[in-house]
Amino acid sequence: MLNISQLHKSYPIGDSSLHVLKGIDLSVEDGEMVAIMGSSGSGKSTLLNIIGMLDEADSGDYILDGLQIKDLTEKKAAVYRNKFLGFIFQSFNLINYKNALENVALPLYYQGMKRKERQELAMFHLEKVGLTDWAEHLPNELSGGQKQRVAIARALAANPKLLLADEPTGALDTTTSYEIMEFIQQLNDEGKTILMVTHEEDIANMCKRIVRLRDGVIMEDKKIEQVRAGHHV
Amino acid sequence: MFDLDLWREIFQSINKNRTRSLLSGFTVAFAILLFTILFGIANGLNNTFKEAFADDATNSIFIRSGRTTKAHKGLQAGRLIQFENDDLDYIKKDFDDKIEFITARIYLNVNATFRNEQNSYSVRAVHPDHQYLERTLMKEGRYINQNDLINKTKVIVIGRLVAEDLFIKTDPLGKYINLNGIQYKVVGIFEDDGNDNEERLIYMSVTTAQQVYGKNDYIDQINLTYKPEMNFDQAISFGNDLTKKLKERFSVANTDQRAIRLFNMANQTKGVNQMTTVLGVVILIIGMGTLIAGIVGISNIMIFIVKERTKEIGIRKALGAKPRSIVSIILIESIIVTAISGYVGLLIGVGVLEWIGPSLKQYFITNPSVSRSLVISATITLIAAGTLAGYLPAKRASRIKPIVALRND
Numbered sequence: 001m002l003n004i005s006q007l008h009k010s011y012p013i014g015d016s017s018l019h020v021l022k023g024i025d026l027s028v029e030d031g032e033m034v035a036i037m038g039s040s041g042s043g044k045s046t047l048l049n050i051i052g053m054l055d056e057a058d059s060g061d062y063i064l065d066g067l068q069i070k071d072l073t074e075k076k077a078a079v080y081r082n083k084f085l086g087f088i089f090q091s092f093n094l095i096n097y098k099n100a101l102e103n104v105a106l107p108l109y110y111q112g113m114k115r116k117e118r119q120e121l122a123m124f125h126l127e128k129v130g131l132t133d134w135a136e137h138l139p140n141e142l143s144g145g146q147k148q149r150v151a152i153a154r155a156l157a158a159n160p161k162l163l164l165a166d167e168p169t170g171a172l173d174t175t176t177s178y179e180i181m182e183f184i185q186q187l188n189d190e191g192k193t194i195l196m197v198t199h200e201e202d203i204a205n206m207c208k209r210i211v212r213l214r215d216g217v218i219m220e221d222k223k224i225e226q227v228r229a230g231h232h233v
Numbered sequence: 234m235f236d237l238d239l240w241r242e243i244f245q246s247i248n249k250n251r252t253r254s255l256l257s258g259f260t261v262a263f264a265i266l267l268f269t270i271l272f273g274i275a276n277g278l279n280n281t282f283k284e285a286f287a288d289d290a291t292n293s294i295f296i297r298s299g300r301t302t303k304a305h306k307g308l309q310a311g312r313l314i315q316f317e318n319d320d321l322d323y324i325k326k327d328f329d330d331k332i333e334f335i336t337a338r339i340y341l342n343v344n345a346t347f348r349n350e351q352n353s354y355s356v357r358a359v360h361p362d363h364q365y366l367e368r369t370l371m372k373e374g375r376y377i378n379q380n381d382l383i384n385k386t387k388v389i390v391i392g393r394l395v396a397e398d399l400f401i402k403t404d405p406l407g408k409y410i411n412l413n414g415i416q417y418k419v420v421g422i423f424e425d426d427g428n429d430n431e432e433r434l435i436y437m438s439v440t441t442a443q444q445v446y447g448k449n450d451y452i453d454q455i456n457l458t459y460k461p462e463m464n465f466d467q468a469i470s471f472g473n474d475l476t477k478k479l480k481e482r483f484s485v486a487n488t489d490q491r492a493i494r495l496f497n498m499a500n501q502t503k504g505v506n507q508m509t510t511v512l513g514v515v516i517l518i519i520g521m522g523t524l525i526a527g528i529v530g531i532s533n534i535m536i537f538i539v540k541e542r543t544k545e546i547g548i549r550k551a552l553g554a555k556p557r558s559i560v561s562i563i564l565i566e567s568i569i570v571t572a573i574s575g576y577v578g579l580l581i582g583v584g585v586l587e588w589i590g591p592s593l594k595q596y597f598i599t600n601p602s603v604s605r606s607l608v609i610s611a612t613i614t615l616i617a618a619g620t621l622a623g624y625l626p627a628k629r630a631s632r633i634k635p636i637v638a639l640r641n642d
């Protein structure tokens with residue numbers, strides 16, 4: 001599914017530059033659920049952003065689903081993001097003047113799907129996250145957990161191969177966090193590959209594999225026994 | 234291709250972000266409002282000038298005579314100079330290559346009667362050329378012609394108001410009017426753009442008037458127009474030339490200002506033309522300035538809008554929006570807002586001009602209005618400006634890295 005080797009990335013800070021990723025090697029198989037952990041500044045979000053084609057690496061190879069991701073034009077990157085990737089953000093990143101249904105339908109709009117089809121499919125995904133009754137509501141009328149579920153429905157709408165989550169529970173209380181995690185585990189059970197950045201141990205333990213980063217290098221990469229979120233609720 | 238979904242996206246964005254849309258719309262509407270009003274007022278000033286000189290041909294020269302004020306060549310001061318037919322023929326022959334139209338004028342006052350209606354009017358006895366000199370418009374019938382001149386026919390052409398006064402409901406054409414005891418046949422009715430007084434005049438042939446009322450060759454005034462292809466300087470020197478020749482002919486001192494009086498419109502028209510040109514330039518600068526201020530305003534707002542929408546752009550890009558779609562969303566929104574608010578500004582401006590227009594007459598502003606072509610070109614300029622003002626920030630926005638845009642809180 002995903003193959004990364006010798007990935008480097010640095011950001012300019014004033015006159016000097018900050019070396020964030022110092023040669024990352026990582027490969028992820030289909031159906032895995034991986035937590036990327038590390039303290040802040042360890043480079044975990046940068047790694048996720050590069051995988052999500054939201055940012056570019058300085059050097060190294062990145063192969064996604066057999067495709068070399070390098071020197072993409074904006075247009076091509078847009079097509080790949082739409083086709084391969086679904087994003088879940090800590091701050092939800094819903095468009096505030098669009099209602100839940102329209103937010104979920106947006107990636108389908110960028111696929112060029114017809115309006116009617118789009119709305120049916122978006123409704124189907126909203127139903128999957130249990131928000132059928134909230135379809136016409138604007139994001140600011142929803143709770144944090146509901147917003148994140150809309151975001152998950154939106155990430156799923158285009159049926160991506162890989163789901164990327166950047167601190168998906170970072171802005172939620174524990175109970176809601178576990179609900180969201182339970183839902184993400186369900187998606188993984190259905191066969192979705194999931195990559196998640198978190199700094200919370202209990203959330204990481206709900207994945208199947210933990211990759212620990214420190215100062216831009218992988219310190220530890222181990223498979224674990226998954227803790228089902230359902231037991232906590 | 235017409236993309237309904239794209240338009241839906243844009244209208245949703247305009248509609249859901251009303252403050253933003255209204256703010257940018259207001260700037261544009263205000264700029265166009267000012268532009269329209271300024272241009273309208275400027276046009277009004279121009280109209281006033283035009284109207285003041287619309288009555289007569291702008292290339293006219295009038296020549297009158299009076300008493301001499303200086304003794305010259307053994308002749309005493311106080312001698313009355315009287316033009317005759319020969320003098321007109323002399324001018325005509327001597328300056329044939331420079332004269333377009335030429336006519337004599339004899340002024341008479343008559344008492345006109347038709348059936349029970351009676352009134353007194355001024356009569357001008359003229360040559361057929363007078364019609365072109367005075368820009369007389371025929372409403373019905375014909376003007377005095379060459380045949381009337383040769384045969385001294387007793388026919389007259391009456392002004393529209395004369396016809397209304399005397400004939401009330403009868404059709405005047407072919408009827409006979411009694412002028413001081415002599416019957417004249419009405420052969421034409423004329424209108425005049427100049428003013429109402431002009432339409433209370435009666436025209437007859439100069440030869441008829443000389444035979445019937447004076448039994449002489451006297452002429453009160455000579456009016457002529459110089460060839461329109463002559464420029465102001467040529468026209469002015471022609472006028473001076475003419476004055477000099479006439480003074481020689483009547484043995485009048487060169488310095489005598491009263492005996493031969495020549496009034497050349499070129500002298501005035503030159504001044505007026507310079508004035509309107511300067512006015513036009515000033516107006517153009519003010520108009521362009523207003524428009525540029527509007528363009529700067531809309532550019533600033535576009536930059537602000539892009540800044541405000543940066544996060545949204547990031548989200549859209551993360552979901553698979555191509556750069557082109559980002560550019561078109563921002564750009565088309567800018568064009569729509571500009572076009573609609575520009576149009577609103579125009580409507581308000583035109584409305585204000587119509588409303589205050591009549592009360593501005595006392596400030597030398599006549600009928601302030603903007604022409605259709607100006608309205609259209611201003612709108613197009615505006616849309617073009619809106620496009621340009623929107624394009625650069627939109628282009629920049631489409632190039633922002635999604636991660637940078639998403640971090641923007």
